[in-house]
Amino acid sequence: MSLECVIGVDLGGTKLLAGVVDGEWGVHHRVHRAVHGLTQHELLDAAVEAVEEARAATTHEVVAVGFGIPCLIDQRRGMATMAVNLPLRDVPFRDLMAERLGLPVEVDNDANVAALAEWRAGAARGASDVVLLTIGTGIGGGLVLGGAPYRGAIGAGAELGHITIDVDGPPCQGHCPNNGCLETLASGTALAREGRRIAGEQPDSALGRALADGRAVTGALITELAHDGDTAAVEALTLIGTRLGVGIASYLNIFNPDVVVIGGGVIAAGELLLAPARAEAVRRALPTMSRHARIVPAQFGVEAGLVGAAALAFEGARGAVH
């Protein structure tokens, strides 16, 4: 373990995970907190306490703290401007935390830090141009372009789930006014919706019987049954993977990346999702682009946010963020 460490904090909608991370990406002294239903004040207190607890547990010097938050970030001011699942709105998060912790603090959204984790220490290590898609309840995105994280003019960019792939498609959710977004058609939520439809159409399949038995048709159930070989469940994953491939093809043509990394809960389906996604992306993308790029699963699972937040803290300590 190297002498200088950072603390990475993954501040999710329901739970907080913090840990001390060393220069070789080893994670130590994990701290968990439930944060569901907290007020903004309580949430900030919980974050401070978790960092202090991790800091007290290590004998090494902690030089910076990084936070990954599912929130639009205005990097010019380190502001958490808009979150769907957290009580954060127009909070000067970076400066507020830096003052309370007495340490340099960096903050970025959860998908951006996941991209950092994969680029610095995971599936996209050594690449200069990386597109990351996290497929969960929604679809998040992170970019590394020309060997540096890309966040847009005010740090709100890389909302890669919110591209139109079907001009007359169904409306998107929350603060997105668009129609036919990739997120609407290829997220974990879409997988559950299409899974329920297919279950209804194929009552004799394992998925159909699960629906008839009153079980909740979730992405996790569909993935489990698909791994067991149920054709209805495989059909649902193939449909979502194929739609995901439509979006990936666009990103290949836009970015000419080295690597496209697919993470998030839905990637538990592995090749059942990735194989149709890859096939559709190759069918649609310009051959120059698809020949160059690898399309691979994320290496980090539940700790992507923590490790990425730590990577962000290291970048900040090296002066590479602002």
Next chain:
Amino acid sequence: MSLECVIGVDLGGTKLLAGVVDGEWGVHHRVHRAVHGLTQHELLDAAVEAVEEARAATTHEVVAVGFGIPCLIDQRRGMATMAVNLPLRDVPFRDLMAERLGLPVEVDNDANVAALAEWRAGAARGASDVVLLTIGTGIGGGLVLGGAPYRGAIGAGAELGHITIDVDGPPCQGHCPNNGCLETLASGTALAREGRRIAGEQPDSALGRALADGRAVTGALITELAHDGDTAAVEALTLIGTRLGVGIASYLNIFNPDVVVIGGGVIAAGELLLAPARAEAVRRALPTMSRHARIVPAQFGVEAGLVGAAALAFEGARGAVH
């Protein structure tokens, strides 16, 4: 006029335009050549002769030459790898021209150099994050991200016309295997196609009468009649502008840019195209993105390629390209 100049060359599918460009973006000693139907050998000779002619005409020192070519470029080797309308395939263009001209040479595709022109000297001057779309026969794209031109891992990126906006849309053209591309639905070619359809449906409109009189329903004719107030022609431009807005919304969400610049021949329609594009982009994009970005017409018209190629040569002379 500053002492050090460069020569910019816009090498199009039918004609070549070269000129000496000074440090304040003044264009001098223009040279035109018709290049339609030439062999690869003749084309390279014509380019060399045009540069030599411009160089002989100036009394100032020419320090570098830049080329903009409608071609996929592999920047790692300065290769022109694949062009639809020029006899260039796997040509080591940069090194070959540098040897024949005895000057440093830079090469990039026509849309990338147009983006450079707008960023360095035009509508996006001073911005750090710029998306350029050139709407002509096809749709080309150029990107400036984080204050630098972005070209992708092997320099083939920013193919911004080739994103899917309609998953089940019509097939794209040429070397693009995709369906429902922005280019297929919102290019000048699409404008002419939709204009012909609307002309047939509205025989009493000026556009309908033009069709009945046997006139070719081109983008130029539609634009002319729309400027005169013909509702059928306005309808065609509104449809194409609206579809363009679908693509712009995706680019706002992906890049969080300062400016989106719309160039190419079709922008002769001005606000008849831009107003519906802007309205649709604002309706669809995340509000954080659309509030920040300007959507504006290109400042450079037919000389965008020449000025951009010169900007590329200046970047190269400063060591900023590779």
